[in-house]
Amino acid sequence: MMELIVASSSVDTGIGCWDLVSGAEQLRYRSSASPPHGLISVSRRFLASSQLRENPSSSSAPIFFWSWEKPQVQVRSFPAEPIGPLVSDSDGSYIIGGGPSGAIYLWEVASGKLLNKWTAHYRSVTCLTLSDDESLLISGSEDGSIRVWPLLMIFDDIAKESGENIYRYNFSEHALRVTSVISGHGLCNSIVISSSEDRTCKVWSLSEGRLLRSISFPSIIDAIAMDPGEHIFYAGCRDGKIYVAALNVEWNPVRNYGKFIIDSLSDNSKAITCLAFSLDGVSLVSGSEDGMIRVWNTKTGQMTRLLKHAKAPVSNVIIFRQPNKINQVSLSKKLELALMAPPLDKYTESREDGVESKAVKMIHQISDELDNSSYCAASVMSSQIKELQQNTSSGAVQMELERLRAECKRSMQMVQQWKKLYNDLQSTFVNELLNGVNVDGS
Amino acid sequence: MAAAAAAAAAAEFFSGMDDCRLKPPMLRSVLRDRLPDEKRPFRPAELTAVLSHMRTHGLLSERHSDIAERKLVEAWRSAVDGWVERVLSLASNSAPDKCWAGICLLGVTSEECCSDRFQSSYAIWFQKLIENFQSPSATHFIKVACCASLADLFTRLACFPYLKKDGTLLARKVIQPVMQILNEDVGETLWDVAVKLLCTLMSFFPSSIRQHYDTVEAVLTSKIMAAKCDLNTSKKFSLGLAILPKVKGDEESFCLIIEKILIAINSILTDAFQGLEEEKKSSEVMRMIVPPGKDPPPPLGGQTLPGEAFEPATRRLSELLVPRVTTLMHSCCVMLTNPYPFPVSIPVRPLIATVRRVLQVDGSFNGTLFPLITSTHQELLCAVLPALHLGCLDFLIAIIKGLRSQLLPHGANVVRLLTEYFRRARMPSIRRKVYSIVQMLLISMGVGMSLYLAQEVINNAFADLTDNLELGSSAMLSNMQSSILVGGTFRQNYHKKRKRDASVIPVEHSNGVDLSVKTCSKKSQAPLSVKIAALKALEALLTMGGSLKSECWRLDVDFLVIIVATNAFDSSWANENRLCLLKDESSFADYQLATLEVLLASLLSPTHTRSPYLSQGLDLFRRGRQETGSKIATFCAHALLALEVLIHPRSLPLEDHPPPNNLSVGEGFNQSFASGNFNNSTKTNLPSFSKGDLGLLDEEDEEELSSGSFDEEGPTSLENRNLNDKYNSEDIMKKPLAINSEVSQHVLEYEDKISQNVGVEMEGFGRGETIIDKEKTEESTPRNEISFHNASPNKMDFGQGNSAVFAAEMTPWKSETLVNISVNMSNHGSNAPDLSIGKIKEDSSPRSLYKGKDAMLSYDSDSFSLDSLPDIVDGDPDSE
Structure with a gap:
């Protein structure tokens, strides 16, 4: 399975797709101009991207879906307001998007229903991420606040009615717009890193709900990516450098970068807009305002590949394993249609009219493999033998009866045969005797 | 020379039991000596030997490692030819026993033989089987064998996609006789295999069934409704019903069947629960299944429920209730958890409503003034209710499994349903199941779920696990006193004292929660299986939510875990090999293993301090590892490996960024760690850092x-920081804490909360918003009432603890901090509403707590007050 780099731009230049290893360009998906954090792959089934407004006066902007095989937009949804950041869970059950009004929308992918919409922030939602176990949603806003939402709580109407805040934490140490937020590994003890236009990155503890570390950078950080071991993290800066900041390593203040900043990767590019880490744990991919995508080897600190996406700035870069195409080919046309998600609804269904929400069961994995337990003759035979030996069941008795009956019949036949033989013999002898007598007499 | 000799020897002798050349002669001798034929009489015992022989050695497989060996291939083929010939001739034998043996072996042959042989001769075999199957003289026994062999033949046939058409043709010939069998009263064993054959046809050759769709549905329904068969067979009927939609393979038929089943379940329940539940319940659920304005689907299985039509009046409804409902529910379970070739929507709300409906009926006259039913009816119903509840919990499990992440919108609903039920559940089997559901929910829904379930799990686990601790623990406790941290010892004393109090004068517990749990546990000791389930749920909780908002319960849970574990190993290491007389009974070894598992989770789950029980835990694991050959030893080895990382934390940076002085990292760590006060909650040992x-x-x-x-x-x-430092110097947070719901009122927790709230909420909102919070909290909406009285156990601890000091300390902070506490409590309360129901009278006391310092000071009267410093070791009051 190869890993793909997928990138989109803030100007309509389509979505570019490259093989991470070879750098070969794949299919280019058409017509997309997406805001930062607005490009996701929904459980590797399809690509989804929120779109920027075509002109500032229009009140809405669509969300597009592309299936992997076709460059054209497959599904167009028109949410109530232009959606900025998008996030989806690994099952591909939900798509969550944030709007400029500060509202967060949660759609069910399989039905397209808007399951929930709530006002999360006072200003525009700028970035969204899910915690490692996907039970907490972390949202960042233009006003600098970061909130942590337990997804279960969002659907808990009773808790909501009680008037409590449904968010678990509200971090408001950032003074300006939050530009990016990522969450680290760990069940309940993970860390969250956020970057902001106040030129800092802040590290938060989810278990304690407090700030652990704040790191000041020379310029605004727009993108962050965490090293898989969480020793360091990478911060893409508007000055074109990618800074390496310490999380779990000693900070050695030899280079003059600032506190906790260890190193930087630089290729004299324009501002870094997005970062993504590959699954191999070594390759870091960055997108830049100059329209180029750079692949870095984080071990050596060298840039290993330069890919040209467009003349316009790159707004999103994501990396994921290519979906399994063989599976898709075997599907019927109808099924394929069913697998592609329906458009996302604009409004929540009112619950009053009795139409209740239904979950859609997706095909998890159709396995045609037979397990050995599906054969039954041998076990049936064994149990029947047992029955026979113990002569317990009526069936066994019946068969025994049949057997005895057959035996009896055969014995009867035998008896008949013997009888006949005997009779024959007797008659022969009698005849012979009589004949003999006759002979004697004659 | 020698090699040649060896080769010659090899030609004569076999190279061992795996030698392929062994097989043809073996098969031939089986044929010659074991298998009955025209002359040799039939002996059942010998047939068993033949069967096991064939299957162990794969005598029919004709699978050889060396294809080039033509001689072997030939020999084997002719041997199998002989076998097939003999089996076929047996199958046409007029003697019923030989005929039966032939049919059975034909079935086994179609499973075991090689593909080529199967493809070339399945038609003949099928012919032979169907002849016997349809022959009027066939006995019951032979029919059973025929069904089983046919099922195997079709299963094997399904492995060859290009034979699908042929298979469908053959399948059509079988359906009529099978349906006939199912319609006749022929006895359970035959039904069992017949429905197995039907299931095989439905899943592999669906098109053959398509025109019989309605008949199949009707037949299966009538069988389920008649409820004459035992559990296994009825499960097969329900399986048949569940895979029926696959015959059509579209969305509508799936939804229709599930809808019909739900209606059937609910109408049965309506009849059974008359007088035991609110009248409108039934119509409510029905409205959910069929929204108003929509035509209800035809009843399951056709026009009338055939089972009921000719039901003898002697069988009472309560007798039929459980088998019918659980079988139908099992159908739904299979439909929910198995893959379906098309995306379908699942009516989640009616499903959950049905579960709720069943679980809410506990056999009492629910709010009805004039009981409509006789006490006999009630008695009969109560007798079967546990089985019904268990079936229903299985149903809930299937819903959770089937929905996976899509449960999210309904998660809170399910949790509420479950926690309400958990409080009422008393029976061991039911509690065990509820624990396992809780465990499943915790693991699948992660941290968010642990916020909801923590309190419930802890309350119940404490009740189930502490019931016999006192009996055997005194010796162990005194042992431990010398070895563990001072704070821990204190904790124990406190714990024991409290426990004794609970048993002697339970009236003193104004806290209703604690009381009810305690008395219940005193009366009935939880069996091992329940304890194991409780430990597993606790383990899941520690794993998923061990450090998120867990300050209030973590210390006590850790304490409980180490006590339970040491207790379990106090006497001896259980012998796993000891024979268990009862199969279902969990052995003590399982219990020990479960305690070790939860102990590992408790040690590993991140906290802000080092676990005080680390060395005890390590000791247990070290000793356990020496129990050679047991599961416990395997697990202990794993635990030691996992804990090794805890003791020597590794941070292995990328090569590119080596820390300049690698050694100093470790040293620095050790120093800071060793010198740190482990109870100091402000200098946290952040595990991710x-x-x-x-x-x-x-x-x-x-x-x-x-x-x-x-x-x-x-x-x-x-x-x-200043605030915290002050507390540290007072050392007040070392007051140990009682178990149970009072857990949440540890001073330590307050301290944490203060620091947290100050850190997060105060800063986050600014004063203005906090005031809003305060107002919200003090609004006495009904919801808030509840949350307040949930928080009522506070009172106890304020009384016993050092809260007065605490409150005095923070005078400059008073208002804000108190507000924060109250907000937190109301959060807490609604997440995990507490056990007791009728405690409204206490409502006022906790609220008065927020009014100011005076209210709290008035509670300052208990034995554990200012002088309860951790270094004072009380004499063991329990050492009798």
Whole structure:
């Protein structure tokens, strides 16, 4: 399975797709101009991207879906307001998007229903991420606040009615717009890193709900990516450098970068807009305002590949394993249609009219493999033998009866045969005797 | 020379039991000596030997490692030819026993033989089987064998996709006789295999069934409704019903069947629960299944429920209730959890409503003034209710499994349903199942779920696990006193004292929660299986939510875990090999294993302090590892490996960024760790920031303090720190805590909360918003009432604890801090509403707590007050 780099731009230049290893360009998906954090792959089934407004006066902007095989937009949804950041869970059950009004929308992918919409922030939602176990949603806003939402709580109407805040934490140490937020590994003890236009990155503890570390950078950080071991993290800066900041390593203040900043990767590019880490744990991919995508080897600190996406700035870069195409080919046309998600609804269904929400069961994995337990003759035979030996069941008795009956019949036949033989013999002898007598007499 | 000799020897002898050349002669001798034929009489015991022989050695497989060996291939083929010939001739034998043997072996042959042979001769075999199957003289026994063999033949046939058409043709010939069997009263064994054959056809050759769709549905329904068969067979009927939609393979038929089943279940329930539940319940659920304005689907299985039509009046409804409902539910379970070739929508709300409906009926006259039913009816119903509840819990499990992440919108609903039920559940089997559901929910829905379930799990686990601790623990406790940390010892004493109090004068517990749980546990000791389930649920909780908002319960849970574990190993290591007389009964070894598992989770789950029981835990694992050959030893080895990382935390950076002085990292860590006060909650050992970071963090703190470089944060953290330092110097947080719901009122927790709230909420909102919070909290909406009285156990601890000191200490902070506490409590309450129901009278007391310092001071009267410093070791009051 190869890993793909997928990138989109803030100007309509389509979505570019490259093989991470070879750098070969794949299919280019058409017509997309997406805001930062607005490009996701929904459980590797399809690509989804929120779109920027075509002109500032229009009140809405669509969300597009592309299936992997076709460059054209497959599904167009028109949410109530232009959606900025998008996030989806690994099952591909939900798509969550944030709007400029500060509202967060949660759609069910399989039905397209808007399951929930709530006002999360006072200003525009700028970035969204899910915690490692996907039970907490972390949202960042233009006003600098970061909130942590337990997804279960969002659907808990009773808790909501009680008037409590449904968010678990509200971090408001950032003074300006939050530009990016990522969450680290760990069940309940993970860390969250956020970057902001106040030129800092802040590290938060989810278990304690407090700030652990704040790191000041020379310029605004727009993108962050965490090293898989969480020793360091990478911060893409508007000055074109990618800074390496310490999380779990000693900070050695030899280079003059600032506190906790260890190193930087630089290729004299324009501002870094997005970062993504590959699954191999070594390759870091960055997108830049100059329209180029750079692949870095984080071990050596060298840039290993330069890919040209467009003349316009790159707004999103994501990396994921290519979906399994063989599976898709075997599907019927109808099924394929069913697998592609329906458009996302604009409004929540009112619950009053009795139409209740239904979950859609997706095909998890159709396995045609037979397990050995599906054969039954041998076990049936064994149990029947047992029955026979113990002569317990009526069936066994019946068969025994049949057997005895057959035996009896055969014995009867035998008896008949013997009888006949005997009779024959007797008659022969009698005849012979009589004949003999006759002979004697004659 | 020698090689040639060896080769010659090899030609004569076999190279061992795996030698393929062994097989043809073996098969031939089986044929010659074991298998009955025209002359040799039939002996059942010998047939068993033949069967096992064939299957162990794969005598029919004709699979050879060396294809080039033509001689072997030939020999084997002719041997199998002989076998097939003999089996076929047996199958046409007029003697019923030989005929039966032939049919059975034909079935086994179609499973075991090689593909080529199967493809070339399945038609003949099928012919032979169907002849016997349809022959009027066939006995019951032979029919059973025929069904089983046919099922195997079709199963094997399904392995060859290009034979699908042929298979469908053959399948059509079988359906009529099978349906006939199912319609006749022929006895359970035959039904069992017949429905198995039907299931095989439905799943592999669906098109053959398509025109019989309605008949099949009707037949299966009538069988389920008649409820004459035992559990296994009825499960097969329900399986048949569940895979029926696959015959059509579209969305509508799936939804229709599930809808019909739900209606059937609910109409049965309506009849059974008359007088035991609210009247409108039934119509409510029905409305959910069929929304108003929509035509209800035809009833399951056709026009009338055939089962009921000719039901003898002697069988009472309560007798039929459980088998019918559980079988139908099992159908739904299979439909929910198995893959379906098309995406379908699942009516989640009606499903959950049905579960809720069943679980809410506990056999009491629910709110009806004039009981409509006789006490006999009630008695009969109560007798079967546990089985019904168990079936229903299985149903719930299937819903959770089937929905996976899509349960999210209904998660809170399910949790509420479950926690309500958990409080009422008394029976061991039911409790065990509820624990396992809780465990499943915790693991699948993660941290968010642990916020909801923590309190419930802890309350119940404490009740189930502590019931016999006192009996056997005194010796162990005194042992432990010398070995563990001072604070821990104190904790124990406290714990024991409290326990004794509970048993002697339970009236003193104004806390209704505690009381009810205690008395219940005193009366009935939870069986091992329940304890194991409780431990597993606790393990899941520690794993998923061990450090998120867990300050209030973590210490007590850790304490419980170490006590339970040491207790379990106090006597001896259980012998796993000891024969268990009862199969279902969990052995003591399982219990020990479960305690070790939860102990590992408790040690590994991140906290802000080092676990005081680390060395005890390590000791247990070390000893356990020496129990050679047991599961416990395997697990202990694993635990030692996992804990090794805890003791030597590794941070292996990328090669590119080696820390300049690798050694100093470890040293720094050790130093800071060793010198740190482990009960000091402010200098946290952040697990994600292990090693040298601790030093860094401290450094950072210091810098912040001195330079005030963080403008937004500076003043708060400064004050915060001062506050905390003050507490540390008072050492007040070392007051140990009682178990159960009172858990949440640890002073330590307050301290944490203060620091947290100050850190997060105060800063986050500014004063204005906090005031809003305060107002919200003090609004006495009904919801708030509940949350307040949930928080009522506070009172106890304020009384016993050092809250007065605490309150006095924070005078400058008074208003804000108190508000924060109250907000937190109301959160807490609604997440995990507490056990008791009728405690409204206590409602006022906790609220008065927020009114000011005076209210709290008035509680300052118990034995554990200012002088309860951790270094004072009380004499063991329980050492009798």
